[in-house]
Amino acid sequence: MDGQKNITLLLSPESMQAQCVIAIRQARNHSHALATLIALQSFVTATAQPSDRDTPAHRALKEIIEGHAATLRSQLMNDHACKLSCAMRSKDCAIITQVHGDFSRNGFWQASQQAILELDAVERDQAKNWALTWHTEAKSRALAASGYPEALNFQKAGISPQEYAAMADLSDCLQET
Numbered sequence: 067m068d069g070q071k072n073i074t075l076l077l078s079p080e081s082m083q084a085q086c087v088i089a090i091r092q093a094r095n096h097s098h099a100l101a102t103l104i105a106l107q108s109f110v111t112a113t114a115q116p117s118d119r120d121t122p123a124h125r126a127l128k129e130i131i132e133g134h135a136a137t138l139r140s141q142l143m144n145d146h147a148c149k150l151s152c153a154m155r156s157k158d159c160a161i162i163t164q165v166h167g168d169f170s171r172n173g174f175w176q177a178s179q180q181a182i183l184e185l186d187a188v189e190r191d192q193a194k195n196w197a198l199t200w201h202t203e204a205k206s207r208a209l210a211a212s213g214y215p216e217a218l219n220f221q222k223a224g225i226s227p228q229e230y231a232a233m234a235d236l237s238d239c240l241q242e243t
Contacts, residue, residue, distance in 0.1 A: 075113070077110065077123075077127055078123075079123075079126045079127065079130055082110075082126075082127045082130045082131065083130055085106070086103060086106070086130060086131060086134045087134075089102045089103060089106065090102075090103075090134065090138070096138050096141050096142045096145060097142060097168070099138055100135060100138040100139065100142065103131055103134055103135045103138065104135065106131060107128065107131045107132070107135070110124075110127055110128070110131070111128070143173075143176065143177055143180065144180070146165050146168065146169070146177040146181075147177045147178075147180035147181040147184065148181070148184070149161055149164075149165055149181075150162065150165055150177055150178055150180075150181035150236075151181040151182075151184040151185055153165070154181065154182075154185060154189070154193040154196075154197075154236075155185070155189055155193070157196050159200070159229050159232070159233060160229075162229075162232050162233065162236055163226070163228050163229045163232040163233075165177060165232075166228070166231065166232030166235060166236075167228060167232075171235060174232075174235055175235070175239055178235070178236055178239040178240075179239065179243075182239070182240065182243050190240070190243065193240055194237075194240040194241065194243070197233060197236050197237035197240050198237050198240070198241065200233050200237070201230075201233050201234050201237040204223070204225050204230055204233065205218065205230075207223040207224075207225065208220050208222075208223040208225055208230070210223070211223035
């Protein structure tokens with residue numbers, strides 16, 4: 067060890083642009099690419115010298131990362147909306163649950179709204195009826211399994227709480243369209 071404990075990093079908008087492109091290309095999917103960019107953004111912010119944090123160069127670096135991140139967020143929303151519309155057509159609770167788990171409730175709601183627009187009127191009505199029926203029957207089974215008024219027992223009813231939450235949110239979203 068040479069006794070030096072610090073290194074100096076030189077970042078330019080050009081090198082940041084290149085690193086973002088490399089990170090996106092090397093990622094397994096859009097979600098991993100977005101996570102990598104968020105980590106990169108945190109690293110740049112946390113390691114920048116205080117005197118560099120509010121400079122045009124620092125703002126340019128952040129804008130480059132944020133631009134790529136916004137593009138990836140949009141692509142993720144489109145990917146998930148497509149998955150949701152296919153899942154509604156095929157009545158696939160597992161895919162709906164997986165997408166629900168990938169988002170906040172607000173994100174899931176947005177993806178669902180976008181997915182609903184991809185369905186024609188007949189498909190929308192079928193999805194609405196299916197989700198409402200699924201949710202109503204699951205709630206009845208969980209209430210019956212509980213033995214207590216207004217208490218749900220998903221485990222005893224053989225229902226995944228995650229699946230129930232996803233289908234409840236989807237049903238609510240469909241009912242409002």
